[in-house]
Amino acid sequence: MIKTDALIIGAGPTGLFTAHQLKLIGLNCEIVDNLDKIGGQCIELYPDKPIYDIPAIPECTGEELTKNLIDQLKPFNIKFYLNERVEEVKSNNGNWQVKTNKGTEFTTPNIIIAGGVGSFEPRKFAPKECEKFENKSIFYSIKDKSIFKGKTVSIFGGGDSALDWAIELSKSSKINLIHRRDEFRGAQSTVQKVQDLAKEGKINLFTKYQLNDAKGSDGLESIDIIHENKEVKNLKTDYVLGFFGLIMQLGPIAKWGLNLNKKTINVDTEKFETNQKGIYAVGDICNYPGKLKLILSGFHEGALAARACFKLAKPNEQYKFEFTTSSKAIKNRLGVKGD
Amino acid sequence: MAKITYIEHNGKSHTVEVKKGLSVMEGAVQNNIPGIDADCGGSMACATCHVYVKEEWFDKINIKSEGEDDMLDQAYEPNKHSRLSCQISVTDDIDGLIVNLPEKQ
Numbered sequence: 480m481i482k483t484d485a486l487i488i489g490a491g492p493t494g495l496f497t498a499h500q501l502k503l504i505g506l507n508c509e510i511v512d513n514l515d516k517i518g519g520q521c522i523e524l525y526p527d528k529p530i531y532d533i534p535a536i537p538e539c540t541g542e543e544l545t546k547n548l549i550d551q552l553k554p555f556n557i558k559f560y561l562n563e564r565v566e567e568v569k570s571n572n573g574n575w576q577v578k579t580n581k582g583t584e585f586t587t588p589n590i591i592i593a594g595g596v597g598s599f600e601p602r603k604f605a606p607k608e609c610e611k612f613e614n615k616s617i618f619y620s621i622k623d624k625s626i627f628k629g630k631t632v633s634i635f636g637g638g639d640s641a642l643d644w645a646i647e648l649s650k651s652s653k654i655n656l657i658h659r660r661d662e663f664r665g666a667q668s669t670v671q672k673v674q675d676l677a678k679e680g681k682i683n684l685f686t687k688y689q690l691n692d693a694k695g696s697d698g699l700e701s702i703d704i705i706h707e708n709k710e711v712k713n714l715k716t717d718y719v720l721g722f723f724g725l726i727m728q729l730g731p732i733a734k735w736g737l738n739l740n741k742k743t744i745n746v747d748t749e750k751f752e753t754n755q756k757g758i759y760a761v762g763d764i765c766n767y768p769g770k771l772k773l774i775l776s777g778f779h780e781g782a783l784a785a786r787a788c789f790k791l792a793k794p795n796e797q798y799k800f801e802f803t804t805s806s807k808a809i810k811n812r813l814g815v816k817g818d
Numbered sequence: 819m820a821k822i823t824y825i826e827h828n829g830k831s832h833t834v835e836v837k838k839g840l841s842v843m844e845g846a847v848q849n850n851i852p853g854i855d856a857d858c859g860g861s862m863a864c865a866t867c868h869v870y871v872k873e874e875w876f877d878k879i880n881i882k883s884e885g886e887d888d889m890l891d892q893a894y895e896p897n898k899h900s901r902l903s904c905q906i907s908v909t910d911d912i913d914g915l916i917v918n919l920p921e922k923q
Contacts, residue, residue: 524863596857605895637891659896664888689895707898724892726866726923727857742855772859 483509484792485589485785486577488565488732491519492774493762494593495548497781502555503809504785506792510557511579513564513598513730518545520595520763523725534775544774554813564598568735568758575757588791591784592753592760593777596742598730602723604635608693609719616699617719627652627718633702635690636722639665642673644720649681655714657704661686688712693719732764740766750787751780757791759784820913824851824869827921836908842917843867843904853919860904862886865893866923867903872916879906879915894920 485501487494490512501508516522521530521541529538539547563579568590570576577585601619603609609617621644628651634641637658642665645656656673663670676682691705694713701715729742738745738754743766746752751759761784762777770776789798803809810816822845823833836845846854846867855866862885871879876899883905890896903917 520858520863524858525861528861528863596855602892602894638888659891660887662887664891724865726892727864742857 481509481583481585483507483585483587485591485788486511486575486585486587487591487593488512489519489593489595489762489764490514490517490559490561491593491595491762491777492521492544492548493595493777493781494519494591495545495552496778497591497593497761497785498557499548499551499555500782500785501788502552502557503803503812504789504798505808505812506785506788508557509560509585511560511563511565511583513562513600515562517549517559517561518542521545523599530774532773532775554815564730566731588757589788590758591781591788592732592744592758592764593762593781594729594732594760594764596727596729596763597732598728599725600728600730601721602726604690604693604719604721606690606692609690612693612695612699612719616695616717617693617721619721621720624648630717631655631715632718632720633657633714633716634720634722636720637663637665638722638724639669640722641665641720642669644722645682646672646676649676654682655685655716656682657685657688657690659687659689659707685712690719690721743770749783751784752787759787820908820910820915822908822912823914823916824853825916825918826851826853827919838908838910840908841904842869842906842908842915843902845908846903853923854903855923856904857923862889862902862905865889865891865902868893868896868920868923869901869903869906869917870897870899870920871901871906872918873899875912875915875917879912894922 484506485508487510490510498508522545526542527540531538563581566580567578574586574588575590627648631653632648633655634645635657645654677684687707688704692703694701701713703711703713705711744753744760746760746765746767748767751761753760761780763772819835822836825831832851834849843856847856857866858864886902886905890900
């Protein structure tokens, strides 16, 4: 059980700056994120897209912004729990008891949800039959490629993940590569390689097809794929892989008794607290009159939520407002020399 | 102004007036039409404003943006009439446009 002053859910720009604000005022915190890397949407959705409305930064990409926020956290020792999703939140004696899908447990008076538009989950196949084969014969990511050796693997998707795995697995498996149109969005050299392998008969290419059905009484036996013109083909296959990118889902947050408004959480604008004491929401996931979904708004919301955390984390101390330019205590925390 | 009809997957139909200059996605969001999430806010970075454009309209609206098909690859059940509604501009010419919404985004 990890004890902390505040637990931040979400390692996007808002979560990162909120951590900075907490550490600056002398609180400790831990950060959980479902993605395998720090940065949230900025890294997952638009690492290369320029952003023009971060105050004092005329232009930067999502990746640069993330890097700078991580640099700003350098003076502090903050532990990140990546690839972990918060599943359970329970009240216990004025503290919140939090558990992730990997079994990590926290106890904290403050939870700050900086979850953007929810956690990133792989886009799954539409046909319902696929569910019963999921994680047995149908996968959305690969943990152990050795299971595919000598087997028939049907890969769906047109991006780099689908193409890279098709090339890699074609060395020792029979590969069907299925995509809904005849253009691929992977890197040019990768697309060329796939086309070469298709010519050599190492990859069976099916374009303008999508998955229509998965068949098998016990294990997966075959799949039906359907062409744009409705023609259906049956393919014998041992495994199916789907690489359609990630989508965002509110996920377990919906079950924590919070006041929701569509995919957002209602908060006040003094503390950014939800209807549950000690649970705050900041950034794109929070909602209040006049809310702007801008990164800069997330920074402001995080700064105020951090101050609100102080009261519950240190009930016997009085929070004192200080500037980074003049406060000795803050300079100590930052590890810089005072004047 | 253009009249746009959004038909939910369950068949419920909403016809609203949308100002020209907006996108079909913005028309839905501003009128609280369920079924269009628009998670990324119209920057073509997700596929949660996916719609199916009625066949007779498909060639009358502006053509797909570069990269739009790449995002549509990640949509739920895309087909050849799929578009991202944030990339469809509202003009007087599309008065009467009908789009169907997918079962989910």
